[in-house]
Amino acid sequence: MELAIIGIIVVVVVVFIALTIKIVPQQRVGVVERLGKFNRLLTPGLNILIPVIDQVRVYHDLRIQQANVPPQTVITKDNVQVQIDTIIFYQVVGPEEATYGISDYVYGVRNISTATMRQIIGKLELDETLSGREKISSDIRLALDEATEKWGVRIERVEVIDIKPPLDIQEAMDKQMKAERSKRAIVLEAEAAKQDMILRAEGDKQSKILKAEGDKEARIRQAEGLGQAQELEALGQAKAIEAVAQAEKMRIALIASAGLDERVLAYQSFEALTEISKGPANKVFLPTSAVETLGSIGAIAEVFKASKDGK
């Protein structure tokens, strides 16, 4: 009998004390209900509760948590089904709202992220979804913040891990990429050929021009040389003629001063006749007045001629 009482007392005391003292670790928080109504939050550290009257309904972890969203099939604006893989980071910031505002906030966070993402991707074309992850994240955040304000849960970020277009689209994209690259290659080749031809033509042109210029210069120089030479020649001739004329004049003057008589004249005529007789004509006409004086001379001329023929 005594032992039963002792046992009951010990059990009651142990349970009572166990229910009274609660130690809450850092970054966790408990929601206390007094007789079923929300009373206060249990903050980290040592806490005292009144057993039976106070009850801890739930503990929340205040750290940032991750939730994987299983790959979702989403349809883009241009009707392509893509598989999108996301991860959500969220944090409980309002433990009361997280307890009373929503029944299961993890499930809620997952669902609202997926729904929002579908809505946002549905407005984008495939190419935009592939390149605009930043924009997707920012749009999702704005939509989610409005929705989760009442849940006591802040969705830190929604990261798109992977966007997978269907296989045939991927192949098409591959082909497009290849075609674009080969196009660039062909264009580059054509450009190279064009430049090659232009350069050659230019070289040809320049060489021809240079040649022609050289020719021109050479000819000009030649002509100049010729002109100068002719000028010099003419000058020389003129001088020579002048000199000859001068000499003739001097000779005539000298002859005149020497006193021109008949004998000299006769000698001169004789000389002239010998010159004439050397010419191609064999008949020589002499003025009649000269025949008289030169009758003998004619005979001599004939002799000369005979001697010349005899040669």
Place this chain on the structure above:
Amino acid sequence: MVVWVLWLIAAGVLFVVEMFTFTFYLLWLSLGALVAGLVALLLPDALLLQVVAGSLVALILTVFTKPLAARLRNSRGFKDTGTDIVGRKGLVVEAIEPGRYGQVKVGGDTWSATSTVALGKDQEVIVVRRGTTIIEVERWGDMY
């Protein structure tokens, strides 16, 4: 075996378990057992009295935990970056118009924000109030 030795053993075991688990109430139970042991040393036959004495001590100690808890509560703990965002400087990432949400970057975190005045991109703002997920901001220069 004498009764008070049993009490002492119980106290020791409870104390050791307390050291491992850190639940605090086992410490009070251990002290209660120690007191019961002391009573047993004087009155080895009154088993009921020993249990009542030990239980009373444990309960009284539990009640006196409250002031101790209040004192410990004031000590500094870990502060979450999200919780004391008010008064910090932020940068508008997406323009805010009155009645519509924009986005503000505060220390590496992006928050949706409202404001009573229109704020353009890249303006500096101060966080005035914080809801769960949405903060209220003012232009940085406007506060004094």
